[in-house]
Amino acid sequence: MNVLVEDGRIAKITQDKIIPFDFKINGSGKFLTPGLMDSHAHVSSIPGMGFGVEPISVKNPKIAAAYFAQQPRSFLYYGVTQLLDPNPGLNFKHFTSAVDHPDYFRCEVITSKETFPYVEKKDDQSKSMFTYLVDEHALEHEANSVESVVQKIYKSGASCIKIYFENGYGNASQWPILSPKTLQRIKVSAGKVNLPILAHANALDMQQLALAADVDVIAHGMWNWGEYARERVISKEISQVLDHIVDEKVGYMPTQRVIAGLGEVMLADIVDSTEFLSITPQSLLDWYKTPQAQWFIDELRIGFDGMPDKAISDAFLYGRIGKGNIVINYLNKSKHPLLLASDFPGSPSFANQPGLTTFQEMKAMADAGLSLEEVLAAATINNAKQFKIDNDYGTVEVGKMANLLLLKKNPLISIESWNSIDTIILRGRPIKRDTLAVKKEQVIVE
Numbered sequence: 001m002n003v004l005v006e007d008g009r010i011a012k013i014t015q016d017k018i019i020p021f022d023f024k025i026n027g028s029g030k031f032l033t034p035g036l037m038d039s040h041a042h043v044s045s046i047p048g049m050g051f052g053v054e055p056i057s058v059k060n061p062k063i064a065a066a067y068f069a070q071q072p073r074s075f076l077y078y079g080v081t082q083l084l085d086p087n088p089g090l091n092f093k094h095f096t097s098a099v100d101h102p103d104y105f106r107c108e109v110i111t112s113k114e115t116f117p118y119v120e121k122k123d124d125q126s127k128s129m130f131t132y133l134v135d136e137h138a139l140e141h142e143a144n145s146v147e148s149v150v151q152k153i154y155k156s157g158a159s160c161i162k163i164y165f166e167n168g169y170g171n172a173s174q175w176p177i178l179s180p181k182t183l184q185r186i187k188v189s190a191g192k193v194n195l196p197i198l199a200h201a202n203a204l205d206m207q208q209l210a211l212a213a214d215v216d217v218i219a220h221g222m223w224n225w226g227e228y229a230r231e232r233v234i235s236k237e238i239s240q241v242l243d244h245i246v247d248e249k250v251g252y253m254p255t256q257r258v259i260a261g262l263g264e265v266m267l268a269d270i271v272d273s274t275e276f277l278s279i280t281p282q283s284l285l286d287w288y289k290t291p292q293a294q295w296f297i298d299e300l301r302i303g304f305d306g307m308p309d310k311a312i313s314d315a316f317l318y319g320r321i322g323k324g325n326i327v328i329n330y331l332n333k334s335k336h337p338l339l340l341a342s343d344f345p346g347s348p349s350f351a352n353q354p355g356l357t358t359f360q361e362m363k364a365m366a367d368a369g370l371s372l373e374e375v376l377a378a379a380t381i382n383n384a385k386q387f388k389i390d391n392d393y394g395t396v397e398v399g400k401m402a403n404l405l406l407l408k409k410n411p412l413i414s415i416e417s418w419n420s421i422d423t424i425i426l427r428g429r430p431i432k433r434d435t436l437a438v439k440k441e442q443v444i445v446e
Helices: 055-059 061-077 146-155 180-192 204-212 236-247 256-264 274-278 282-287 291-303 309-333 356-367 372-379 381-386 415-419
Strands: 002-006 009-014 031-034 036-038 080-085 103-109 160-164 197-200 404-407 421-426 429-432
Touching: 036 356, 055 061, 061 080, 061 282, 061 421, 080 381, 146 180, 160 180, 180 197, 204 236, 236 309, 256 309, 256 356, 291 309, 309 356, 356 372, 356 415, 372 381
Parallel strands: 036 080, 080 103, 103 160, 160 197
Antiparallel strands: 002 009, 031 404, 404 421, 421 429
């Protein structure tokens, strides 16, 4: 089979010989697939440091610059040719201005000064990343009303809106949530301009609130089962939530790497992972070994009352991931189309690195019981359909964007085949994978 690409799009797919052409890629013995879409990745965030405006990254500008220069290339290295950022912060333009970067889509966050995530931030610098703050009491025609903020987001070119349903970490419940009336106003206003709503919600009660608000996508797996935390099977109350997701065709992002990243950061040897060498600048890897970089690990230790690091790791890697897998399996058996979404980096954990985390999320989906065909769909056409960009992405078809991958191994035989990329084709331009790896000149000594 021969594929002709013209002006960045697929122009012809035929068994006949194609002439003329300007450049030929020999795909003999290889496997052509659509490029991958990660529908939940935060490009303004630096693993181990947080978002680029937060104090730690500001104190290490050279390391941050080296990271941001490499980051788009690292996503491409693992075949991510489309990316949706549901909380872009202020630093996403470093990503879109790069010579080589995945096609970029973004949501914008609606919050208030009284609700998460704004209320959690402790310094003005960190708070500055939230630019769409609503006054819940403002009337429609007034400044900072829900309606005016939704219009600003629409005019900014965003593809969606994100709302946080988070009243506290773990079993805590100290933060207020946007009121039902405000949520209804957001839904109505967003519907008028065709902006889907994504919900940050990873606990049973929070997903219930998100569904009551008629959101379009649940942007996290359900790891916190609330009063059913010690159960090993899905309760009737949880099944009712999942059945609602299926019946109403609500998008679902398992985001298992959030939990895995929390568990793996507690493992002493994670920073020496050989997988990091191709995608993470050496200056950042060196920083991870400094006392300054252990701040988040210290926070986790405090949160677990001084438990041994291995026990903390196991709580995430075998406890909460297990619950996420049960939910994934339930939805998959219901034939609900799941979405590839890594939530990179998911937390300040440096165990999650760009691009690699997407690949690891695909492996997590396979581990949870998805077939290799279902993983392929989650990474391509499911995301494209969910965000209404399937006219341009998601399959290898005439007329669609030529964002493609050429693999050395068959991805329908082994999940590891997604790490056998030979060439990334980005908007019709071939890029050899090894040219995207970290360059030695990016090593910067502080």
